[in-house]
Amino acid sequence: EPEVTQTPSHQVTQMGQEVILRCVPISNHLYFYWYRQILGQKVEFLVSFYNNEISEKSEIFDDQFSVERPDGSNFTLKIRSTKLEDSAMYFCASSPTSGASYEQYFGPGTRLTVT
Amino acid sequence: GQQLNQSPQSMFIQEGEDVSMNCTSSSIFNTWLWYKQDPGEGPVLLIALYKAGELTSNGRLTAQFGITRKDSFLNISASIPSDVGIYFCAGQRRIGTASKLTFGTGTRLQVTL
Numbered sequence: 603e604p605e606v607t608q609t610p611s612h613q614v615t616q617m618g619q620e621v622i623l624r625c626v627p628i629s630n631h632l633y634f635y636w637y638r639q640i641l642g643q644k645v646e647f648l649v650s651f652y653n654n655e656i657s658e659k660s661e662i663f664d665d666q667f668s669v670e671r672p673d674g675s676n677f678t679l680k681i682r683s684t685k686l687e688d689s690a691m692y693f694c695a696s697s698p699t700s701g702a703s704y705e706q707y708f709g710p711g712t713r714l715t716v717t
Numbered sequence: 718g719q720q721l722n723q724s725p726q727s728m729f730i731q732e733g734e735d736v737s738m739n740c741t742s743s744s745i746f747n748t749w750l751w752y753k754q755d756p757g758e759g760p761v762l763l764i765a766l767y768k769a770g771e772l773t774s775n776g777r778l779t780a781q782f783g784i785t786r787k788d789s790f791l792n793i794s795a796s797i798p799s800d801v802g803i804y805f806c807a808g809q810r811r812i813g814t815a816s817k818l819t820f821g822t823g824t825r826l827q828v829t830l
Contacts, residue, residue, distance in 0.1 A: 606759075635817070645760060645805065647817040658817055693759050704748045704767065704809055706818060708759035 604628045606709035608694050614715045615684055623679045623712045625694030634677045635695040635706060636669065638662070645693065651677065684716045719744050721808055721821035729827045736793040738804060738824040746808030749782050749789040750818065754803045763804075764791070796828050 607626045615621050627634050636648040650657040651669055668680045677696075681688055691713050695706040723740045730736055740749070748767055752760035764775050766782035766789060773780055779792045789806055803825050807818040 637818075644822050645807075645818075645820040647819070650817055660817070705750065705762055705765050707762060708752075710759045711757075713757075 606694055606696055606707055608692075608709040608712050610712060611710070612713045612715070614717065617686060617716055618683050621681050621684055621714065623681075623692050623694075623714070625677045625679075625709055626675050627677055627694065627696030628698075628707060629675070630698065631696035631707075632699045633657075633697045633706075634669075634671070635697075636679045637693045637695060637708075638690040639693065639711075640690045648679070648692075681714075684714075686716050689714055689716045719808070719819045721806055721819055723804075723806060723821040723824050725824060726822070727825040727827070729829060730796055732796060732798060732828055732830050734796055736796055736800070736826060737790065738792075738826075739788060739790045740806030740808075740821045741788045742808055743787070744810075745786040746810055746819075747786070748809040749780070750807045750809070751778075751780050751789070751791050752805045752807060752820075754805060754823075756802075760805060793826075796826075798828050798830065800826060801828050802826060 609624045634651045637645050639645045647660050649659040649663045666682045670678050691711040693711045694709045697706045721740055721742050750765050751763045754760045764773055764780040769786050770784045771782040777794045781790045803823045805823050806821040809818055
């Protein structure tokens with residue numbers, strides 16, 4: 603069964619450093635998303651991406667964040683200058699364009715620890 | 718922002734018992750989804766609901782889309798140990814295109830033998 607994959611599974615970085623989180627969405631999906639989950643809390647939406655541009659973003663997704671689809675398979679989230687409060691699980695999700703287009707399938711997540 | 722409140726927050730049940738949990742919102746959603754999350758893993762989609770009043774099953778799981786479109790319910794029948802985890806509801810507002818999910822606060826389920 604196709605699934606969303608994410609790398610790395612765990613990233614430790616120092617405050618102020620740039621990080622790039624990578625995702626490979628399900629191959630025939632065209633909508634992509636990033637969410638985050640601070641430890642013990644609910645999952646929060648960051649950004650959605652379709653047709654090579656951002657469709658929607660939350661107030662969490664400020665100028666420090668960016669997304670990119672650099673090739674036909676990868677979808678990346680970049681945090682330019684990490685802060686302690688960016689420590690969280692980051693989940694990538696994807697959904698199809700027709701039929702069950704409302705169903706979002708999540709990857710296993712990247713745990714980001716900012717020290 | 719939109720808030721989805723789930724209840725109960727947590728529950729301990731015995732294996733074989735049925736479980737009910739619900740999710741309520743102050744605003745309307747057009748799609749409701751239920752996910753299960755195991756520790757350190759991503760949410761796994763269980764059931765998707767698209768119409769008010771809809772009742773959908775997936776094995777031992779049954780979910781309903783409330784007729785007011787402001788709530789949803791999930792039932793698990795004959796619980797087993799692997800049902801342990803956190804169950805999240807998620808609402809989606811936009812019709813005709815995929816859009817962001819707003820997640821609920823979660824219900825933690827623990828099953829004892």
